[in-house]
Amino acid sequence: MDVDLLFIPMNSVQWKECSSLGFIEPSLQEGFKSIRSIEAYTPTVVEEIINFKFVDQNDLLLILIDPIRIQIPIKNEFNDIKPNSEEGGFGNSKRYPVVHLQGKISIDAVIDRIPIQKDKDGLFHFHIETID
Numbered sequence: 001m002d003v004d005l006l007f008i009p010m011n012s013v014q015w016k017e018c019s020s021l022g023f024i025e026p027s028l029q030e031g032f033k034s035i036r037s038i039e040a041y042t043p044t045v046v047e048e049i050i051n052f053k054f055v056d057q058n059d060l061l062l063i064l065i066d067p068i069r070i071q072i073p074i075k076n077e078f079n080d081i082k083p084n085s086e087e088g089g090f091g092n093s094k095r096y097p098v099v100h101l102q103g104k105i106s107i108d109a110v111i112d113r114i115p116i117q118k119d120k121d122g123l124f125h126f127h128i129e130t131i132d
Contacts, residue, residue, distance in 0.1 A: 005111070005128075006040040006065040006099055009050055015061050015113060024063070025104040037075070037100035040065060043128040049081060049096050050116075050124050056085035059117040060124070069109035073102040 008024065018024045026038050041049050046062070054060060067074070077100065082093040116124050 003042050003067055003099070005043055006067055006101075007043070007046040008038060008040050008063040008065060009046075009054060009060045010063060011057065011059075012061060012115075015063065019107060022107050023104045024107070024110075037102050038105065039079075040099040040101055042097065042099065045096055046128070047124065047126060052094060052096075053081050053083055054124070055083045057118075059115060062114045062116055062126070064111040064114065065105065065109050066111050070101060070105055072105060075100040075102060 010018070024038060026036055050060065050062075077098060078095050079098045080093040081096050081098070114126070116126050119125055
């Protein structure tokens with residue numbers, strides 16, 4: 001994988017549960033037992049996806065993951081993503097590149113967690129700078 005960082009958005013309740021268990025698993029990220037992989041995003045698309053998918057949230061944590069520390073299969077693909085506030089339906093969705101982490105990942109893969117909040121315009125803004 002050519003990406004230095006992966007980002008997993010979650011709220012503080014989800015993070016507390018993950019940190020107390022010592023791992024992040026798919027059902028904890030989204031709150032659904034049927035989810036089989038953790039959705040992670042690359043630095044190039046994370047801000048756009050968060051502002052689209054998490055439109056119903058006011059504050060989130062960005063969990064920074066070091067891909068080298070992940071000991072499970074990783075699958076890159078394009079997915080149709082819709083805002084969390086939409087229930088069912090085929091309406092408002094966009095296609096984005098998503099990194100699927102196929103199973104649980106240890107908290108040891110977490111480099112940092114960054115709290116982000118919406119600004120006065122109702123959008124999440126953050127700057128990600130990577131150094132090669």
